Amino acid sequence: MTSRIDRRFAETKAAGRPALVTYVMGGDPDLATSQAILEALPQAGADIIELGLPFSDPMADGVVIQLGAQRALAQGQTLLGVLGMVEDFRRKDETTPIVLMGYYNPIYIFGVERFIEAAVSAGVDGLIIVDLPAEEDDELCIPALEAGLNFIRLTTPTTDDKRLPTVLKNTSGFVYYVSMTGVTGAAIKSRGAVGEAVDRIKSHTDLPVAVGFGIKTAEDAADIGRHADGIVVGTVLVDAIANSLEDGKATDRTVAAVRELVADLAGGVKRARS
């Protein structure tokens, strides 16, 4: 079964470049602006979109994404609200894959079955749930896969060769390699090590490998993109949103700031293999 994600990676591979995966928080800084950002992303050069599910206690995120979640929650954003954003997006865009990224509790409280049904019907393609390791696959991963959603797993520098098969077993869509031990937004310690890690993962799987955490500029994108099938940027985009606000509210610069940054990063991705 090929998914939107499979097709998109096939396209970028054919084009001889890595995919640009962009993360924004669903509902940040408010629902309408977030929707406008979401819809601007593909045209600006995003190949795949990760849409954050806001959570009160994002343990794996740095302060920038924590604040993004707080802004969304302060505006009353809910899980249902984020699914609504995807539904609206799908009416205009049938091809750009959307992956929801977040933490398990809001899904657990919503109800796993109900969530999967709503996600499929809204047009969600995949899930990245940070606090569901392979050991907890029965919770959400298996039922999500059965419903045709991709379940994208994070692998990290601590995931050694012995553990990789466990982690990759129920992974689909792509593998998300976290470039460092740390929270989102920190700096990559060694670029060389990232390339080696990607090669190591590729020796275990045919899935595309995207690298994230710590990619901030078009140069980073070009550099890391040489070794990877995709690069993920999140913190810089959420930070750009934060910097465009006045008194915590969106301005006419907010959507443009994200669009320009994504266009710049897309340029980096295109240079990656040249």
Next chain:
Amino acid sequence: MSTPNTNSLRNGPDEHGRFGLYGGRFVAETLMPLILDLEREYRAAKTDPVYQAELKDLATHYTGRPSPLYFAERLTRHLGGAKVWFKREELNHTGSHKINNCLGQILLAKRMGKTRVIAETGAGQHGVATATVCAKFDLPCTIFMGATDVERQMPNVLRMKMLGAEVRPVTAGAGTLKDAMNEALRDWVTNVDTTYYLIGTAAGPHPYPEMVRDFQSVIGTELKEQFRAIEGKLPEAVVACVGGGSNAIGTFHAFLDDPDVAIYGAEAGGHGIEVDNGHAASMTGGRPGVLHGNRTYLLQDADGQILEGHSISAGLDYPGVGPEHSFLHDTKRVTYVPITDQEALEAFQLCTRMEGIIPALESAHGLAQVIKLAPTMAGDQSVVLCLSGRGDKDVESVGKYLGLLT
């Protein structure tokens, strides 16, 4: 288990780290290899006579175990019912039960070759105990503590600093234990190679709830033996306060398969269970969810966002509880009751005036339940409270509440 008993309530957790529905390993992949290592190391240590002997020796000569079982004579007469006893964990070195767990874990950290220790703390009791063992075993340590708690537990902050720990105030959220735990987890994810996370309560990802329970079970095991030696039977009831629930599970575990012993856990009722977000009674006022590595009862809103909760006691001011308590709540083996700030303050004063013992505000919650319970019991019956900590750290905040300070 040496005597596998399928009906026992003491068999948990299963191989997935579950106590029934609760527990588990809900952590980021970065931490998974480490907590699997930790589990292996703990299993090995458990059966290693050298490790066990070292722990026993430290318990005796460093902590001062066994802690006494004390008959609270005036309080018993005052309440006019069951005999009231205190298991005096507040007499341990560092002033609470927390040291029992810290010694067990620091020896593990050493075995694993870790060179740095981090911990979260609410009231500062666990922070002090961690800073203490890190001083003794010469490991640098960083303690994460909510900014609100730094404020209301200043004596413990000073103790930690004097012991050589770095205290990092956490300003996110309400600046309490939940926020401290988030920040400790972020540090751990970042420094996973070198750092041992010394969790202070019987919560978090497997194997922590089991491990912390095992280290604290000395409380109930001793209590059972001491009580039998004096009274020739088991007590009719045991009581402990429950935040994350480490002193409580340590007290309860030895009695879980003794159906004639009633077990009560006192949760933080704050301003009252009916007040929205005004309490920290996760079992009475919450529902099951997933946070900080485990599934357990949590205070949360309809969308699964975690609430801050409130308690006068920094050590109980946490929106979750250890998973084994959630299991014991569902199976009804333990009765969990909310105790308000006011009830705890009254118990604090009564204990201080009548027994000459200043209890920690956390333990005062347990005492408030004893005060309710003892008069309903017969004079030949007994109720034992785990007096988990001493109240030196609380004299300033209680003084403020009582208007003794201007």
